[in-house]
Amino acid sequence: MRRRLLAGMVAVALAGTLTACGTSSDSDSAGGDSGTGGVDKVKVGVIPIIDVAPIYLGQKQGFFSKRNIELTMEAGQGGAAIVPGVVSGQFQFGFSNFTSLMIAQTKSVPIKAVAAGVASTGVQGKDFGAVVVKGDSPIKTAAELAGKKISVNTLKNIGDTVTRESVRKAGGDPSKIEFVEMPFPNMPAALDGGQVDAAWVVEPQLTAIKAAGGREIASTFVDAAPNLTVAAYFASTELIAKDADLVTRFTEAINESLTYADANPDAVRAILADYTKIDEKGRAAVVLPKWPVEINKASVETLAKLGEQDGIFSGTPDLAKLLP
Incomplete structure (x- = not known):
């Protein structure tokens, strides 16, 4: 969240892409490292906040392992820090708010959303x-x-x-x-x-x-925007092109995780103890967001228009390229 030097971010990201492309061999795919028995080792860049509770729940419930994904989460400061890690191959997937993703997309950073991340409750005075x-x-x-x-x-x-x-x-x-x-x-x-x-x-x-x-x-x-989709999970376009099967399995597991989290708020509050510093009293009191499976495209379009209006972007975001 603290890294906002976008020009530098893009340069690092694109340089990382070129390095990854130039050093890959036949034994190294664009996807996660293949473990024994055909299991893919996948690292996801996340922010240690309430928003990503579903992926931790999904890991605990076995939604990823049953799809042959050995999942590891690594904390980043925010989407602006996670984007270069995804492009360079440090992470196979990442979590970021949509504004950061649109900023990167207008800088021609090769990324694409693969699944919804978190959404507003849509209720005045009762949102996160x-x-x-x-x-x-x-x-x-x-x-x-x-x-x-x-x-x-x-x-x-x-x-x-x-x-x-x-x-x-x-x-x-x-x-x-x-x-x-x-x-x-x-x-x-x-x-x-x-x-x-x-x-x-x-x-x-x-x-x-x-x-x-x-x-x-x-x-x-x-x-x-009504029922704003605030963030998403994303991958590099290189990974999506080279390992579509892994992306499909990851997306299916995330979707199952989102559905589970949305239906089990007590489980969400409990899992927060595993990866955040929110104390028990705080976990009981916080307003939880919503975790729908579908990205609300209309709300993202509104976010794009607002960001462009206020000078957040250097160009017009191409949502056809960014959204799944």
């Missing part, structure tokens, strides 16, 4: 991402965020895109917002100490700030 203020803040509506200092985890990414839309819909001027970049865990203290006027946060920081007396001003994912 929002803009919050201190309990005694004079700010009462999203329109009043214009001219204020708001923290986001990454500049020129999904956080400021959806926040601008909330302000715009409320009748405020989104161009007057001053965004400040900082990690999510730092935001509660920054908000409490007055370093920022508001914070765009996701769970578990959202629940933590509310528990300390903070107030939600806008459900930004909900404001951006």
Whole structure:
């Protein structure tokens, strides 16, 4: 989430692609390393947040192993850091929000989504991402965020895109917002100490700030688009072309994992203890996102238009190339 030097990211990614292509041999495929008995060893770049609970549940439930996939997850700081790893072959698959994927796609980075990742609940005031203020803040509506200092985890990414839309819909001027970049865990203290006027946060920081007396001003994912598909799992176009069978099996396993997570919230809260630092009280209180199998294409198109409108992209995202 902290790496945002996109030009450098693209250069590394493309260089990695060329290196991978130039050094592969007959015994090395573009897919995961083949283990004994035809099992593919697959590494997935993920972010250690609630959003990726399904893949950990799927691993635990055997959804991947029954498809001959030996799964390993490796934590990255965000989509901007994971994209180069996928292109270079460090990871066979990765998880990223769609804005990061569209930024990469407009830079001609060879990636493509293979499965849905996580989605908004679609319910105002009951979603897993929002803009919050201190309990005694004079700010009462999203329109009043214009001219204020708001923290986001990454500049020129999904956080400021959806926040601008909330302000715009409320009748405020989104161009007057001053965004400040900082990690999510730092935001509660920054908000409490007055370093920022508001914070765009996701769970578990959202629940933590509310528990300390903070107030939600806008459900930004909900404001951006109905049932917004926020993120996806993706692969390099090279892997998709060279090992379609692995991609199919991985996608089937992810889809089964998403369905299981969506139907078993208690299992989701329990698995969070395995890969996050959210304590038991926090795990019980957080708002869980939705995990539909289908990517809401219309919502991604809206996210693309908003990002282009606000200057997030260097060109127009080609969703026909990016979406499955």
